[in-house]
Each structure stands twice: as C-alpha cells, then as structure tokens.
Amino acid sequence: MRSFDSIPVPPTSTDPASFGFSFCEGGVCAAAGVRAAGVHAGFRRNPHRKDLALVTTDEPCVCAATFTKNRFCAAPVQVSRARAAAGHARAIVLNSGIANASTGERGLRSALAAGDLVARELGCSADDVLVASTGIIGRQLPLSSYEEGIPAVVRALDSTAAAAHDAAEAVMTTDTVAKEVSLAGPVACGSDAAPVRVRVGGFVKGSGMISPDMATMLCVLATDAPLTLAAARAALSAAVGGTFNKVTVDSDTSTNDSCFLLATGAAGGEPIAEGSPGFGAMASAIRCACENLARKIAADGEGATKLVTVDVVGAATEQDADAVARAIANSPLVKTAIFGHDVNWGRVAGAAGKCGVAFDQRDVDIDLLGVPVLRGGLPVPVDDDEMRRRFEEPEVGIAVSLGTGDASARIWTCDLTHDYVTINGEYRT
C-alpha cells in the first residue's frame, strides 16, 4: 500500500544548537584577530555606494580557499588561487563594480598591483594578500581607485560588527541585502584541555550568475579557532560542496567565484587537526555558516520572491539525486510556475524525467509545499485553497522520491520572475 504521507526530507536548516553553538553578532569580525572595512573607492560611479572591502588578520594565518572552475576565470582568481596554495594569508581585498575578467595581462597586473598596495599599507608580504573582484566582465580596473581607496580602507579597518557590515555591503552587486553570518561555541582544543570558545563569521555576495562549482561569487569566512591548514581546507571543502555548490539561481557559473576561510587561532588552545576531538564541531560550524549564507544567496536571487528547496530522495546514487534536483531547480518552467503560485507538478515531473537519470515513472512520488501531489506516477487531488495559503509563505519546498534507491540530494534555488528579466535585460555591459 502506497503511503500518502509527506516524503521524509532532512530538516530545512542546520540548527547550531545541534553541535553546541549559537548564532552571535559580529559578521566576519566575530572571529578574534580579524578586522574589516568597506569604503567607496570609485570602481562605481555612485559615490554613496561602497565598492572596496578589506578583511585582515593581525598576523599571517591559516587560509583555505576554493575557486570557480569556469575556464574564463578572472585575473584575481588566477592571482589568489596561486597565493592561496601556500596556505597562509593576512588580507583579502575585494572590489565590486568591475570583475577584472577577460582583461588579459593588464588585468593580471591590476590584481597584482592591488595586492602590492595592500601589502605596503599593512607592512606584510604581497604573497599574503588575496584579491577578489565582482562586477562587469571585460572592463579594466582603474588603478587610481586602488591607489586612493586602499589607504582609506586600511584606515577604516576595525573589529566591530559595523565594520564587518561595511565590508559585506562593499561587495554587493545586484544583491538587495548584505549577507552575513556569525556563530560561536565551545570546541575541544587538545584531548584533555577545557574546551575553548571559538567564533566563525563571514559574509557572501551573490545574486545572479549563480550555479554549480562555487556558487558564491565572493565569500569571506573567518574563525579564531586554531585550525591547522589541512583541517581548514578539509572543513571548507566539505562545507562548500554541500552548501554553496548546491545553490543555483540561473545555472550560470561566475568567472569570479571565490570562497576564503581565514583561521587566526586567536581564540587560543591547541591546534585542531582533522580527526582531533574538536574537528567535528568546527566542521559543523563552518558548514552551518556556509549553509546559512547559501540559503541567503538563493533567497536573494535576482528578482526572487521565494527561496526554493528541492529535495530528491530514493535515488540510486547521489549523482542521480543531484542531477534530478538540479534539473528541477534550473527549469525555467518550474521556476515561473512557483512565481505564479501554480501547483504545476507536471513541470517538476517533466524536469525530473529529462536529465538522463533512469527511473520508472510509476514509482515516482512528488510533494509540493509539503503536500503529496503525485503518488506512484499519478496525480493526487489537492485542496486549492490550502495550496494558495501555503504559497504565501516565503519558502517553497519541492520533494521528489524516485523509488530507485536510498541516495538523496538537496539544491536551493529561487523562482524566475519579471524582475529577473528586468534586472538582466537592463544591467549594462
């Protein structure tokens, strides 16, 4: 007998209480030893809009990073990828307005110059300065904006929540809100010592050109936990794979996606390596921060009115589940139906069936907004008034059970609206 209960899916968001943490204030500056600032430097014409951000640590510290796989990767990605390979950093300088992508040798020189200017102001090695840019592709960065802006942003550096917020604002492009997170909790540092209270904070920007393989565009995370480089890399890589890389706004992958994690160790305690007692909680905290920011990206997708979570369960493999969930999340027909508050499970079924994953339609169940709409490949009558009520909520859940195995995947996206077309039909090169 087929069950008409809702399809069981994982809880909607990670509760930091589950690993002993709680959300706190401070953004990227929540982590001890981290300062930030955001100023207007002239990359944008509007003098009221911040466009240059800087995040620094008191000393060179552990740094893990992941980058876009786009072949047209931007100049700052090329510079930062090479420098992050060394595993340490003291500063990340980010600008919005101009992406410094498709800019050739001159673009590379601009990215290097930005690092040099920051290094001179901070008195550190240029190798410890990472660079990131977001904005219009194919335009050269004005060096004068770096030359005037970098001394100003260094002067503005502070460890306050307001300074962290300024940095988060300075990287916004078509984002409508600054996206920050911070959480704190106890972590075992060394097997017999008392737990140390650590913090993880960060910000992200991203609203369009958001898809697989680093969906972030730009993200800076910092923790004061004494993570080893290998532990920082492992925790960041696992977190990004399950969060930012599971967001898709429009299936378009940016040329500039970069995600950085600084670990200052300022909280004190013995180093936390992979497999040490504190690593599990740290990995959970970093993943929680990433998931929180990833959901904020999807919710603030260009023109979005809804945050959409697509769960695929009962798949033969994780790859199958991911492929079906992505096909649904990227389907313009599904996304416009959600915009129209339309219980159009037929488009969900069509998207699931198109992506080359094998299943028998007679085994497929679909829930929309938590309500069974398809069981065993056949429609289930729904209460239209109840569905209309549920569509008023800011979040939409789609769950699909394929009936071919036990694997599952979750993808976050948003609806496709008139405002997406307006924003992207009018955003000028």
Added chain:
Amino acid sequence: MRSFDSIPVPPTSTDPASFGFSFCEGGVCAAAGVRAAGVHAGFRRNPHRKDLALVTTDEPCVCAATFTKNRFCAAPVQVSRARAAAGHARAIVLNSGIANASTGERGLRSALAAGDLVARELGCSADDVLVASTGIIGRQLPLSSYEEGIPAVVRALDSTAAAAHDAAEAVMTTDTVAKEVSLAGPVACGSDAAPVRVRVGGFVKGSGMISPDMATMLCVLATDAPLTLAAARAALSAAVGGTFNKVTVDSDTSTNDSCFLLATGAAGGEPIAEGSPGFGAMASAIRCACENLARKIAADGEGATKLVTVDVVGAATEQDADAVARAIANSPLVKTAIFGHDVNWGRVAGAAGKCGVAFDQRDVDIDLLGVPVLRGGLPVPVDDDEMRRRFEEPEVGIAVSLGTGDASARIWTCDLTHDYVTINGEYRT
C-alpha cells in the same frame, strides 16, 4: 597576427535550390496521397479553437518516427513508439489541450481508444493509427471528445492547403503562429529512369518545454517520394539530429515530443533506398523541411522577440562544440541580455567557460551580430550605434571560436523576456 574578420560560420539557412528543390504551397498535404483536417472537439473549452488534428494517407505507407527520451513519457508516446516500430501507418491523430502524460493505465486506454475510433472510421487496422497529444500534464482526456471529434475530423479530411493549415492550427498550444513547410523537386528514382517530381511537407508545434532530444513536441512530415522504410528512418533520424534536437527554448524537454514522417510513394517511381541515386536529394529535402520548422519553433519560443543562432567553431570535438553552444543558448543571462539589446559578450564568455569543456581563454574569439567583440580573450571596441542598429533585426547571431580544433555545432534558441515569465507564470495546471 590575429584576424579581426568575422568568424566563418555556415550559411544561416539551407537553400533548397542547392539540391534542386524549391519551396511550394500545401503544408503536409503538399505530398500526394495525404489528407489532413483540424477541428474543435472539446479538449479545449474555447469552441473557436481547433484541438483535434488528423493526417491520413490513402493507403498504409512507410512511416518513420522519433520520440522524446523523457522518462515521464506520455501515454500516446508509449502507444505510438510501439506501433511505429512496425514501420507502416495510415493515420496520425493529434490533440492539443491535454498531454495525456502522468495518466497511468487509464491514459494508455484513452490513447488506444483514440486509435480504435480512427481505425473504425477509416476502415483500417488500429495498428496503423499513431497517436500524439500536447497540453497540460496529469489530466485525463475526455473520451467523449474523441467519440464526437473523430467522426467530424474524418469528414473534414481534405488534400488542400487549407486542410493542412487546419491540422497545423489544431496542435498549437502557446504557439502564436501555425508552423508549416513544403518543398518540391526532382529526385532520381532508379538509376536510369527520368527523375520524378516529389514533395515534402509538414507542420510542427512547439513553443515552450523545448530542449534536446526531440525538441519538436509534435511534428508531422509527409512525402510522396517512394522511400523505403530504412531510407525514411535514416533520413528522418539524420534530419532530426541536426535540426529539432538543436533547438532549445528553455532547456525543458517535453514528455510528449514526437516526430513522424509518412512516405506515401504516390509520386511514383522506383523505391528510393539508402545509397540509391535519389537518396541524397531526399535526405537534403527532409533536413531542409526540419530545419525550416526548427527555426520557426525557436523564433516562436514563448515570449520570444528574437531568433538566436549560436555557432561554436574551432572546437576539439563535435560534443565539445555542442556543449558550449547549448550552455550559451540556455544561459538566462545571455538570453536576457539579447532581450535588452545589450552587447554583453561577457555573459557569452561566462557561459562558454562553465560547461566543463577545456580551452584556453586566450585563444577564444567571439562575434555578436556578426561583429568581432572578443579576440584572443580580450574585448574589441565596438560601435554602439552600429550594434543598436543590428539589434533591431529579428535574428541574432552569436559565434564563438574556441581555438582547440576543427569541430563545430549550431544551436537555435530565442531570448528570455517578460512575456516568457508571464506566459509560464500564468499558464494554469
């Protein structure tokens, strides 16, 4: 020295004169021995809208067909796929309004009943009646509409251009125009006989849910050439692969895509087999008809204001070229930029770089509207007024040269507009 000439791409449309044919009147009825009709049968509420089409041949004849690969394939696809395997048919009955997809056993019985009713009216075997449906997924077909509509559509059968047009109209859903083609020319039938004049005609419907692996939704082609079954299948398969399967409106693949080719042989002459003297011209004519209809689908994509042709050349393999061309054609950012008349080659570059195909950005050239905009990975200044003028044309060409080999691919699509969102946000389940 890098050339700033336009990237060389194949001519924009196949000229039938190149294989001795010319366009003619008649639609699907251009082929001798073919009759058609379209009536209102009640699948749609609007009594002024035709919703039932029938195409018949005077005798059972050679029939080739291709179908969607979507796992949620509709009941009529399951019935017609099995019947078309026999290679002969006398009738194709098509309805719009209801897709008869996700309808289980009852849907299969409806599709079989439609075939039985047509067979009884025509006095032929039900095995020679193919069935196709398009419209809303998950709703059962009212059998009363078949019971009343099929005798009426059989009575209306005629071999005129008007009857062919009625059939083309009866399968329209969100299509804004009926899409027909017909061409005629001489073909060698037998190696020493005088050439026989043959005709190829057909119609197609398709506007949304249009993507790889049978992009047509529904297409009926007919020729009076004496093609053998193997020749008909070879010609149709090659034509569909290079035309309908190269169209993408929204990356969504329908549950109902079907393409049929009837070959009556009524033009006379010896059978045309693969490799016989007349086969080349026939294959060209069938491909020309498909390409003509494929371009009409893209131009009439939901909400479209532009027909967009994406050419990728200089790729290492055809698969690479196809993947890059599809990534560009499916990119919402590229499609909205075209809607906005924005020379945003950065989005073209970003889409090309995201799809996993290896190339060096320093080798990439891009033309937009026939004008070089990127050479060796770097922007080329353009005359904005000239670009604005070119954007007024109904067609937009995007050409990308990857610099990794000699393979190429072409994909047709359209822009992404407010009307797409309106149509699909309001089209009700």
